[in-house]
Amino acid sequence: MKVLIVGGGGREHAITWAVAKSPRVDKIYAAPGNAGIAELAECVDISAMDSEKLVAFAKEKEIDFVVVGPDDPLAAGVADAFLDAGFKTFGPRKNAAIIEASKAFSKDLMKKYNIPSAAYETFTDADEAMKYLETIDAPYVLKADGLALGKGVLICQTLEEAKEGIKEMMIDSKFGSAGNKVVIEEFMTGREVSVLCFSDGKTIRPMTSAQDHKRAGDGDTGLNTGGMGTFSPSPFYTKDIDEFCFKNIYQPTIDAMAAEGRPFKGVLYCGLMLTPNGPKVVEYNARFGDPEAQVVIPRLKNDIMDVFEACADGTLDQIELEFEDNAAVCVMLASDGYPVSYEKGFEMKGLENFKDKDGYFAFHSGSKFNDEGKIVTNGGRVIGITALGKDLFEARANAYKATEWVDFENKYMRHDIGKAIDEQ
Numbered sequence: 001m002k003v004l005i006v007g008g009g010g011r012e013h014a015i016t017w018a019v020a021k022s023p024r025v026d027k028i029y030a031a032p033g034n035a036g037i038a039e040l041a042e043c044v045d046i047s048a049m050d051s052e053k054l055v056a057f058a059k060e061k062e063i064d065f066v067v068v069g070p071d072d073p074l075a076a077g078v079a080d081a082f083l084d085a086g087f088k089t090f091g092p093r094k095n096a097a098i099i100e101a102s103k104a105f106s107k108d109l110m111k112k113y114n115i116p117s118a119a120y121e122t123f124t125d126a127d128e129a130m131k132y133l134e135t136i137d138a139p140y141v142l143k144a145d146g147l148a149l150g151k152g153v154l155i156c157q158t159l160e161e162a163k164e165g166i167k168e169m170m171i172d173s174k175f176g177s178a179g180n181k182v183v184i185e186e187f188m189t190g191r192e193v194s195v196l197c198f199s200d201g202k203t204i205r206p207m208t209s210a211q212d213h214k215r216a217g218d219g220d221t222g223l224n225t226g227g228m229g230t231f232s233p234s235p236f237y238t239k240d241i242d243e244f245c246f247k248n249i250y251q252p253t254i255d256a257m258a259a260e261g262r263p264f265k266g267v268l269y270c271g272l273m274l275t276p277n278g279p280k281v282v283e284y285n286a287r288f289g290d291p292e293a294q295v296v297i298p299r300l301k302n303d304i305m306d307v308f309e310a311c312a313d314g315t316l317d318q319i320e321l322e323f324e325d326n327a328a329v330c331v332m333l334a335s336d337g338y339p340v341s342y343e344k345g346f347e348m349k350g351l352e353n354f355k356d357k358d359g360y361f362a363f364h365s366g367s368k369f370n371d372e373g374k375i376v377t378n379g380g381r382v383i384g385i386t387a388l389g390k391d392l393f394e395a396r397a398n399a400y401k402a403t404e405w406v407d408f409e410n411k412y413m414r415h416d417i418g419k420a421i422d423e424q
């Protein structure tokens with residue numbers, strides 16, 4: 001079968017790697033893909049947002065199955081365009097992707113269906129928001145309603161800071177229209193864990209757990225990023241917690257979306273906080289996490305095409321997910337200065353070191369071929385180095401060893417990915 005993968009980041013590279021392993025797949029196209037994906041798929045220069053061109057391409061190549069990876073195209077209805085044109089597609093429709101695209105929608109949904117999450121209020125008026133801040137205690141959690149590349153959340157320690165935050169979001173439009181509406185939320189404490197779940201709109205199958213490191217600097221300092229590294233599984237996500245979450249969070253969310261006439265088919269990413277009062281939802285995403293996909297997908301034993309098809313066909317109840325009894329760690333190599341400003345276009349050296357090395361992966365996030373055909377850096381996050389190990393300690397040592405195999409000017413990484421496992 002012929003598969004088209006929409007997107008061009010590390011998540012899509014991991015997805016492409018898994019799709020390429022499927023014996024049922026003969027040909028993979030990626031739009032737009034990247035220099036790493038190009039080893040496994042034919043990359044076509046079409047933006048992930050251009051549904052008209054994407055659908056025309058899929059028709060021309062008689063594509064059998066489409067996978068839409070990133071959040072922006074899903075929120076914009078790219079999966080709808082393929083589905084409406086008759087293509088089997090993995091990824092939620094726009095009316096379900098709203099669970100990620102609007103924080104106000106997801107908070108209202110959780111409240112209506114009693115899904116555990118932080119208490120909150122929603123505001124469209126800056127004065128009202130400022131007045132409300134005066135009635136609550138620090139720390140203040142402010143969230144821009146719309147998609148803001150993972151950067152639309154501010155945690156403020158003082159009232160002044162919080163008021164400044166409201167001004168930036170609602171008056172100065174720092175996050176564009178994403179900040180027209182703002183959610184102010186109760187501050188939660190605890191460990192964070194990400195659980196990505198497959199769903200066909202009725203059945204939900206959670207994958208193995210993972211933990212992200214969102215801040216740019218060691219010791220969780222600096223700005224929020226898209227994610228600087230991940231590990232899987234989380235040793236803090238126990239069987240009891242999993243059972244609680246299945247019963248109180250995962251299945252109720254899928255049932256709630258169905259009840260609202262917004263059946264969710266794709267990956268529902270549940271960002272959880274393990275608070276002293278039990279697990280609560282921090283956020284939902286409507287897709288694989290990036291770089292969570294880079295540690296979860298390499299541990300999946302199933303043929304990923306079987307799972308994708310079952311989600312599209314509504315037969316996920318017939319699939320049991322299986323994961324290797326091992327661990328994975330991903331360390332993101334970024335361009336120094338990310339997420340604010342950075343240079344790109346530097347040649348990447350040493351990629352051949354990953355050839356034929358079992359258990360080591362170099363998933364490209366931002367790379368491209370330059371005019372001379374050399375692979376150069378092309379983004380803030382450049383390449384996610386993932387390694388497997390029998391346990392988290394071995395996986396972490398392997399991943400850090402492998403970060404030395406690749407080099408480029410302005411290479412930057414965190415040195416404490418997976419540090420939490422020392423505390424288990």
Ligand code: AMP
Pocket residue numbers: 118141143150153155185186187188189192214271282283
């Ligand atoms: P989000 O984009 O909603 O996942 O938020 C980004 C990060 O902000 C999360 O990964 C948490 O570390 C933090 N965060 C979000 N909401 C809360 C909250 N209510 N209490 C404490 N921390 C939060």
Ligand code: GLY
Pocket residue numbers: 150212226227285288289290291292
């Ligand atoms: N790594 C966080 C995310 O994909 O949203």
